[in-house]
Amino acid sequence: MLKKKLTFLICITLCLTWLGTTSTTHAASTAITVTTDYLNVRKGPGLDYGVLTTLNKGGVYLVLKEEGEWTQIQLKNNETGWVANYLVNKNEGESPSQTSSAERQNQEINSSDTGRVTANSLNFRAAPSLNADIVGKLYQGTHVNILSQRDDWVEIQYGGQTGWISVEYIQLPEEENHIETNVQTPEDTTLTILHNGTNIRKTPNTQSTILQRANKGETFRAIRFENDWYEIQLPDGQTGYVANWVVSDQSEQMTQSTSSEENNSEASNNDLSQYLKNKKIVIDPGHGGKDGGTTGTRGTLEKELTLETARHLFDKLRAAGADVTLTRQRDKYLNLPYRVNVANEQNADAFISIHYDSTKDRSVRGLTTYFYYPWQKELAVNIHSAVIDETKMNDRGTRFGDYYVIRENNKKAVLIELGYLSNPTEELHVQSNQYQESAATGIYEGLGRYFKE
Template sequence: MLQKLHISIIGLLLFSTIFTTIQLPSAKADGTIEVATDVLNVREKPDANSLIISKVMRGETYPVVDSKGEWVKIQVTSSKAGWVASYLVTDNQQSSTPARNSESSDVVQVLTDDLRVRSGPGTSFNVVGFIQSSDSVSFVDQNENWVKIRTNGLEGWVSSEFVSIQKKKKKKETTDEENQEDANNSQTATVTTDGLNIRSEASTQSKVIGTLANGTVVNVLSKKSDWLQISYDGETGWIHSDYAEVHNSSTDTPSKKKGSSSATISVSGLNVRSEPNLNGKILDQISQGTDVKIISERNNWCEIEYANGNTGWVAGWFLERKSLSVNPGNLTGEGSIIILDNGTNIRREPSTTAKVVYRANEGETFPIKGLENDWYQIELADGTIAYVAGWIVTIKGQAPTVTRAGSEQYLRNKVIVIDPGHGGKDVGAIGVQGTYEKDLTLRTSRLLQDKLKAAGATVYLTRQNDSFVSLPARARTANHHGADVFISVHYDSIEDPSVTGTTTFYYGGADQQLADYVHQSLIQLTNLRDRNVRQENYLVLRENMQPSLLLELGYISNRGEEMTILSGDFQERAATGIYQGLAQYFRDR
C-alpha cells in the first residue's frame, strides 16, 4: 500500500518522492539472474558512470553475489565479478512460494476421473483434454490453485483441488565405474518432449546451454542419478531422463534426426549470424513475415533454415513460433469427442444454421469420422452421421484439437509488467491478523503472471521474491521493456476498520480507459465494495511512460475483508479479474 497511516495525501506524495532517494546498504544475495536486454554492461562499481569491465548477452544466467540499491553484483567468470542494473535482469532466485520447476521428477496423482485439462491456469481457458485417476501424469509447474501437468503428449493445467503431488523415488546413485560402463555401451536416446533444456551440469539449478525438439536423437555418454550426459551436434551437456527414451546399441533405434519446428520472423531486417551471439558474423538479413525452420537452440538463439537451404543463427525472441499443421484426412478410429455441456447441439451439416438433429448432454462421447471446417463429423448411436462444432467439445485420442481463441487472442504477444507492491524491509500495510501486504501482492502477481503467460503474453515482474525495489526502478522496468501495460498491485489499510472495497488509480487521461476496464472486471469477479476509479499522482504512475494502473484490491485493516483476501479463492478471482479486464481493454483498442 502506498498510503501511510496518520498522513495526508499531500504528505504521501512528498514522502514517495523523498523515499526513492534512499539507498539500501550492501547486502549479500544468492540465486541467479537472467539478462533481459540484448547487451548489458557489467561495471566495476554500482554506478552508471563506472568503468565497464565486461558485457553479457540476453538469456545468459549468472550467480548473484551481492546487491546494493538498484544494482546487483554478478559473478561473470571464476575471476571476474561486476555490477549490473537490477531492472535490466530477471531475478531467478527462489522464494517461499511453491516450487516452479519445469523439469521436476515429481509425479501427480489424479484424484478423480475425467478431470478437465485446460490450456491455462483458470476456468476461462479452453479445455484441451481429460485425464483419469489411472493415468500416469508428470508434474511440470504449479501455483497455489493450479498444477501444470504432462501425460501422453497432453500438456495443460488442472485444478490443484483434484490432484496430489508426490515425490518420485530417486533412482540409485550410480558409481563412476557404472557411469563409465554406461558410456561404453554406446547408447542413444530419443527426446520425448518439445523444448527440453540441455544443462551444463546434472542439476535444474545449472545453466541452460541449449534446447532439443521432440524426436531428436542424441548420443548418451553417461548417467548420473536421474540425468543423462549427452552429445549432440558436437556439444555435450545434461538432460533429465524423464524426458528421453534410452536405446541400447543392440536394439533397434530410430534414425538420427534434427528436431525442427516452424516459425515466422516478427521484425524487419533480422540479422542471420554465423554464431549464436551478437559477435557472430552477419551472413544475411531476413524480412518480416518470412517462414523459417528452427533446427536447434542455444541460450535463446535459434539455428534456422531459410531460403534455398541456407542456415544460420538468429535471436530467438524475434521469432513467432507456429504450431504444427494438421491434415485431418480420414480420422476414423483416431479418437472420439466428449460433450462438455448439457444441451449441446449436434447438427446435420457443419454450420451453425444447419438443422439440429440431436441435443447431447455432458459426458456423452461419439466416435470421430472426419473434420470439416473446424466441425467434427461424428457418428451417433443409431449410425447417423452428424456434426458438432469443434471448439465447444474436447477430444479423446489422436484427433486434432479445434479451438476458437477466447480472451487469450487479445493478450498474445503483449508485453505486460506486473509490479508486486513493497517487498524486503518495506512490508507495506499490516493487517488485523498481522498479514504483510508485501506477501499478498506477490501472491496475486504470480497468479496473474501465470494466466498472462499461458495466453501468450510476455510478462515481467518488478520483483520475483521478498526483495526491496525502489519506486523509480519499478517505473523504469516498464519503460525499458516498452510495456503495453504496467499494473502495480497493492492492498489497502486505514485507521477506520469499517472501510472496505477496491480502488483503481490512474495518472493521465490516456490511462482512464484501461482503468475502467480492469476495475469493472475486478468488481464483477471479487464482489468487493466499489470504491471507483480515481486519478492520483503516485510516483510509479507519474514516472511511467506506459499505460499504467495502481490497484488497491481490498482493505486488510478490516478483519472480515482480510480473511476474504487471504483465501485462495479470492486470490484466484482477483487475478482473473485483472486478466479479463486487460483482455477487454486490448480487444477494444
C-alpha cells in the first residue's frame, strides 16, 4: 500500500514538473517583433491564405501558437492572424505593450477625431493595402471617424464598419480646423463646359444618375456651389450638378489672354460630336481575367483600371452618336487574336487599346501612344496630343510599337499607355475620377479631331 502511494506521488510530481516547464517555455516566447515594413498578416499558416492586414516594422505582438514556419499572433479587436517566422524576431519574455516608438507614433490619433473625404468616390478596404477586400464606398464630403494612421493609410469607422483609406484623400482634423465649409451662392455666375460629353448629374457625386450630357462651349447659370460641385439651372427648368473641374466660370474666362479666348471660342464652336456620329469605334481594355497586366506599387491591377477608363470613353462616344464596341465589358480573359478580330468583324473606323505602364525605375512617369504602320500614325498623333492637353501628363511622345493588337490589325489602330503604375505618385493620380474623366475626354477629342480632318 505504501509503495502504491509513493508511486502515485512520484507521478504527480513529474506531471507538475512537466507542466511547469511547458508553461515557462510558453511564457518565455510571449511576443514577436516585426522586422520588415508592410508585413502581410494572413488568415492561415500559408501563402495561399488571404491577407487580413499589414504590419509596420517594429511592431510587437502576442504569440498564440506556432505551426511549421508560421506564427499565429494576437491583433487588436480580438482578431488573430498568421505571419511568416523569417520576417519576425522572437522576444523572450517581452510583452506586446513594449511597442516601438515608431509603431506608437502611427497609432497616435484620437479615436474621437473625424475627417472629411475629398475624393469623388473612394473605396475603403479591410486592410491598408490596395490588395485588401473592399469594405464599402465613400463619396466626397462624407465625414468619418478616424481610429488610427499607418504611413499612407488611415483607419476609419463609418456606418458601423471599419476600414482603411489613403491619407491622400481625406482631410484630417488639423486641416479641417483651418478650412471653412465651402458653400457659396454665386451671383450671376455663368459656367462654360470644357469637355464634350460632360455629365450633368442629379446629385453632387460621380455615382449619381446622369440627367443629361453637355458639350464643350455650352453655358449654364450657377445656382449654388458646394464641395467642388456646382448646382446649375437646366433648360427644362430642372436643376443638376456638374463638377467644378470640368467647367470654367466668368471670372476665369475674364483673366485669360486674348489668344486663349480666341482658342476657346474656336473650340466651343466646333462640336466634335458631329464628326464622331455613326463612326464605328472599338475600345479594347487591356488584359482581363487571369491576365492582370502590371500591378502598381500600391497593388493597383492594370486590368481593372483599363476597364474603368474604357467605360468612361464608351459613355462619351455613345452620347456623341458613335457606334461603339467594347472588346470586354467585365473581368474576362481574351486572347490577342480575338481582340483584333472584333475590329475586323465590326469593320472599325478606329481601334483603341487602353493600357497602363510599368518599369523598374519608379521615377519614370508619363504617357505614351504607339502605332505600328505609317497609316496608323495620324490617329495616334491626334489622340496623344489631345490626351496630353486634357491630362497635363508628362509627354513621352508618339512612337512605333511592335504590339500584336496594332501589328496584326488592318484597321486604324493605336495602343495608349496612360501612365506608370510603377510610380507611386502617378499610380494614385491615375486612379482618381478626375484623371479618368480627363483621359477619356482626351481620347474622345483626339478621335473627333482625327475624323474631322
